[in-house]
Structures are given as structure tokens and as C-alpha cells.
Amino acid sequence: MDKKSHIIIVSNRLPLILKKTEGGKIEVGKGAGGLVTAMAPVLKNRKGTWIGWPGYVQESDIDDNMLPAIQTAASGYSVKPVMLNSNEVKNYYEGFSNSIIWPLFHDFTDKCIFLPEYWKSYQEVNKKFALTIYQDANDLDFIWVHDYQLILVGAQLRKMHIRNPIGFFLHTPFPPFDTFARCPWRFELLSAMLEYDIIGFHTIQNKRNFIRCVKKIIQDVQIDKKIKSNASVSELRLGNRKVRIGVFPISIDYNEFFLKAWDSDVYKRAKEMRKNAPDMKIILGVDRLDYTKGIPEKLIAFKQFLTCFPEFHKKSHFIQLVIPSRREISAYADLKLQIEQLVGEINGMFATGDWLPVQYMFRTLDRNELISLYRTCEIAFIAPLKDGMNLVAKEYCACNIDEKGVLILSEFAGAAQQFHQDAILVNPHDIEGMTKAIYKAFNMPLEERNQRMRNLREIVKNKDVFWWLNSFLNAAIEKDLSSFPQADEYLPFNLLK
Numbered sequence: 414m415d416k417k418s419h420i421i422i423v424s425n426r427l428p429l430i431l432k433k434t435e436g437g438k439i440e441v442g443k444g445a446g447g448l449v450t451a452m453a454p455v456l457k458n459r460k461g462t463w464i465g466w467p468g469y470v471q472e473s474d475i476d477d478n479m480l481p482a483i484q485t486a487a488s489g490y491s492v493k494p495v496m497l498n499s500n501e502v503k504n505y506y507e508g509f510s511n512s513i514i515w516p517l518f519h520d521f522t523d524k525c526i527f528l529p530e531y532w533k534s535y536q537e538v539n540k541k542f543a544l545t546i547y548q549d550a551n552d553l554d555f556i557w558v559h560d561y562q563l564i565l566v567g568a569q570l571r572k573m574h575i576r577n578p579i580g581f582f583l584h585t586p587f588p589p590f591d592t593f594a595r596c597p598w599r600f601e602l603l604s605a606m607l608e609y610d611i612i613g614f615h616t617i618q619n620k621r622n623f624i625r626c627v628k629k630i631i632q633d634v635q636i637d638k639k640i641k642s643n644a645s646v647s648e649l650r651l652g653n654r655k656v657r658i659g660v661f662p663i664s665i666d667y668n669e670f671f672l673k674a675w676d677s678d679v680y681k682r683a684k685e686m687r688k689n690a691p692d693m694k695i696i697l698g699v700d701r702l703d704y705t706k707g708i709p710e711k712l713i714a715f716k717q718f719l720t721c722f723p724e725f726h727k728k729s730h731f732i733q734l735v736i737p738s739r740r741e742i743s744a745y746a747d748l749k750l751q752i753e754q755l756v757g758e759i760n761g762m763f764a765t766g767d768w769l770p771v772q773y774m775f776r777t778l779d780r781n782e783l784i785s786l787y788r789t790c791e792i793a794f795i796a797p798l799k800d801g802m803n804l805v806a807k808e809y810c811a812c813n814i815d816e817k818g819v820l821i822l823s824e825f826a827g828a829a830q831q832f833h834q835d836a837i838l839v840n841p842h843d844i845e846g847m848t849k850a851i852y853k854a855f856n857m858p859l860e861e862r863n864q865r866m867r868n869l870r871e872i873v874k875n876k877d878v879f880w881w882l883n884s885f886l887n888a889a890i891e892k893d894l895s896s897f898p899q900a901d902e903y904l905p906f907n908l909l910k
């Protein structure tokens with residue numbers, strides 16, 4: 414990519430949030446979440462444009478007075494907001510995105526509400542995003558669309574005769590055919606995905622599911638024989654068009670987390686946390702409020718652990734941080750109640766005057782606070798029922814600088830593909846198995862913990878967010894794919910650093 418070619422990143426949310434104060438003033442803050450965490454270092458390194466919704470509901474178009482505040486907050490790259498009105502938030506965001514695609518792609522089909530008005534709004538808002546890109550893009554720009562809320566954007570751009578290379582990365586899993594086939598708009602969604610030049614998934618399983626869906630639903634498609642469909646990147650041919658399909662496991666800025674873990678403020682906080690309980694073993698859970706994250710299952714397993722192993726009373730402590738998310742959707746509000754009931758039940762059963770088994774926090778922590786938890790907790794307990802990747806698992810390893818921690822990880826998190834040898838893998842549906850995993854983590858010899866954590870950290874270090882980004886961009890621009898490295902090979906060609 415030469416100097417004239419910029420990257421345009423398009424995601425549902427901008428990496429910042431606009432809020433109107435009571436006095437009508439606009440305040441701009443930083444956003445949270447997996448995609449933001451992953452992309453922020455990328456935009457720090459390369460000037461480009463980020464197009465997305467600032468998370469602020471507005472009935473009319475954006476007021477020009479807000480633009481300077483938005484630009485100031487972004488600093489270093491340009492930002493183009495796409496404003497949504499309350500109807501669009503209800504039907505496109507809470508509706509089609511989060512009450513159809515999100516549950517469908519995570520195999521929660523019972524939570525899907527297939528309403529035609531959601532589909533209509535999804536098409537309209539995707540078109541709105543495409544129009545904003547259309548107004549901003551130069552001929553040479555690489556347009557990179559992110560995630561399940563914006564699947565139709567590439568196809569909309571093609572309708573506007575945009576010929577730029579357009580990539581798409583899916584941050585969620587892609588479901589098996591039997592699940593995907595339930596969607597009334599399966600053909601439209603898949604056809605739209607095939608308008609991209611390159612599509613990235615976190616795991617080989619997601620890629621295989623996608624290719625199978627394409628074969629069954631679109632049919633008139635050829636898989637390039639030179640590149641096996643389970644390799645890192647394959648090429649699909651549809652008439653004259655070619656679409657690359659690749660596996661690019663997302664990651665974190667390892668160095669940033671690693672260095673932060675050495676920060677004196679982080680050290681002070683970690684020490685403070687330990688002051689009153691130096692010998693307590695702390696289990697840590699960090700999850701967005703979401704039924705995919707397996708939070709109730711973890712609490713039930715911890716309850717069983719305390720029931721089966723009373724010798725760990727007063728010696729174990731479970732900190733579960735839940736980040737508020739999508740509470741307007743009833744499934745999320747119900748989940749919050751379920752979690753709070755379980756926490757109350759466990760503490761009610763086991764707490765003593767000087768020991769609280771579960772510490773539950775329902776809020777966003779500041780970064781140093783989060784990193785001091787990563788640094789000091791002996792066990793990270795991450796048990797999603799299904800997860801695209803799970804960045805928390807990677808952040809925990811990067812920050813575990815004394816290499817004494819243990820990672821308990823669901824086999825249904827994308828991260829398990831990379832961590833299966835050194836994490837303790839669990840099936841979150843198997844409560845007994847998870848109870849045993851906690852016991853195993855508590856009793857693992859120091860030497861084994863050191864070795865496993867060292868290996869995990871090595872993976873995160875070698876395949877950080879820059880590796881992810883470079884792999885994707887290399888696959889997008891590489892002319893001859895037959896020599897393209899596999900997902901588990903390191904790519905030396907570095908576009909960013």
C-alpha cells in the first residue's frame with residue numbers, strides 16, 4: 414500500500430462515545446469492547462479513517478458543532494460518524510444485529526426473533542454506512558468492514574459502483590449450516606458476503622462452516638483446488654469473481670499490556686488487593702454481560718467446588734467482573750438477574766464474617782484496575798458457551814508477568830484453537846468437569862504453571878494484534894496465494910510496525 418492508499422475502517426461503533434450532558438454540552442469519551450481494543454493500536458500506527466456510530470441516539474443528522482469534539486478525541490486519525498435514530502437503534506441494532514445474527518451465529522437459535530421489520534432496517538442502515546464510505550473513499554483506499562452488524566455494506570458499495578478492494582472480518586463465530594439455514598434471509602446474507610474481496614474468520618472451523626453454507630445455499634461456486642479449504646486462505650470463484658476466505662485469529666497489543674503490568678500504579682493496586690488476604694487464591698472472571706459468556710455456568714461450578722471441597726473455604730475467592738452491555742434487550746436484563754441471584758445464593762450459603770466467596774462487580778473498570786486484576790489473580794476462569802476469540806484470555810496471559818497463573822478456558826472460545834495445549838480446557842455445559850478444572854488449577858505445581866503460562870505468553874507475544882492485521886492485509890493484497898503461509902506461521906512482512 415502506498416502513501417495515497419489509506420485504510421478505511423468501518424464498524425458499528427466508533428472507538429469513542431458521545432454523550433449529551435444536562436446542559437446540552439457534548440462530551441466525548443473512549444469506547445470499550447473487543448474490536449475497539451484490537452483496532453486502537455492499529456490506528457495509532459497508521460493514519461486512516463474510522464467510520465461508525467458514536468453510540469449516541471439522535472433523531473436528526475449530526476450537528477456540525479459536535480465534529481471538532483469527535484476529532485479531538487480520536488487524535489491522529491480521522492473519524493466519520495454515522496448517526497442512528499431511535500427506530501434504527503431498535504430495529505437494526507437491538508433487532509436484526511443483536512436479536513437475530515448475534516444469537517444465530519452463537520448457536521442460540523431459541524433467542525432469535527426473525528422479524529421482517531428488523532431485516533428492513535438492517536438493509537437501510539447498512540446502506541447508510543455505505544453512503545458515508547462512498548462520500549469518503551478515494552480510488553486506492555482499502556475499505557475494511559467489521560463484524561456482524563454490517564454484513565451488507567460491501568454489497569451496497571458495489572451497487573454504488575465502488576470498485577475499491579473491500580475486506581470483511583467477522584468477530585463472532587460463523588455457525589454450522591444447520592443453524593445458519595434457519596435464517597429467513599440466509600441467501601441474501603451469504604450473497605452479500607461474497608461481494609467482499611476477502612473475508613476473515615477467527616478459526617478454521619468458522620471458515621469451514623462458511624464454505625459449507627456457501628456450497629449448500631449458493632451452489633454455483635468453485636473452491637480453488639490449489640488451496641485446500643482447511644488452509645489459512647482459500648479462494649472461491651463465482652463466475653469471474655474471486656473471494657478470498659481466510660483464518661486470522663485476532664489478538665491484543667501484547668507489549669502494551671505487558672508494559673502496563675509492570676507499571677508502578679498497577680503494582681500498588683495489586684499489592685493493595687492482597688493486603689488483607691495474602692494467602693487467598695483468587696479466581697478471576699471478566700465478561701461482557703452476555704448469555705454467550707457462560708457466567709451462570711461458572712458460578713454454578715464454583716458453588717459446586719465449594720460444596721465438594723470445603724478445605725478451600727476461606728482460601729478461595731471468585732472475582733466476577735461483568736461489563737454492562739445491551740441491557741435494553743430482555744435476554745440481557747434476565748441474565749443480569751440470574752447472575753445476581755446466583756451470587757446472592759453462593760454468598761448466602763458460604764460467607765462468614767471474614768470471608769466473602771464471590772465478589773461481583775457490574776461496571777467497567779479503568780484499565781489499570783483491570784490489569785492489576787490480571788496481574789495478581791492466580792486463576793483466570795473463562796468459560797463462554799461460544800465465543801469468536803476472547804481477548805480477555807490473551808490479556809490475562811500478557812499481564813501475568815510472574816508466570817504463576819493458570820488459565821481455565823472453554824473449548825468453545827476461538828482462543829482455545831491456539832491455547833489448547835497449555836490452558837485447562839473445559840466444556841462449560843459440564844459443571845462437574847469445570848469443578849474438577851478449578852480443583853486442578855488450585856493444585857497445579859508451580860513448575861507446571863510456569864511452563865504452561867510461559868508457552869501461552871509466547872503465543873500471544875508472537876501473534877499479537879499487529880500480526881493479525883498484517884496477516885489480513887497481506888492476504889488481501891498477495892497476488893499468488895499458493896505460497897501464502899498457514900494460520901499458525903509467523904508472517905515477517907510487516908506493514909505497520
Ligand code: GDG
Pocket residue numbers: 445446447448450451584585663699700701734736776777778779780783800801802803804805806808
Ligand atoms: C467480540 C467477540 C472477540 C472488559 N472489561 C473491561 C474492559 N474490557 C475489555 C477487555 C477486552 C474486551 O473488553 C472484551 O473482549 P472479548 O474478546 O473478551 O469479548 P467481546 O466484547 O464479546 O468481543 C469476541 C472480540 O470481539 C474481538 O474480535 O474476541 O469473541 O465476542 O479487550 O479488556 N476494559 C476496561 N475495563 C473493563 O472493566 N477498560
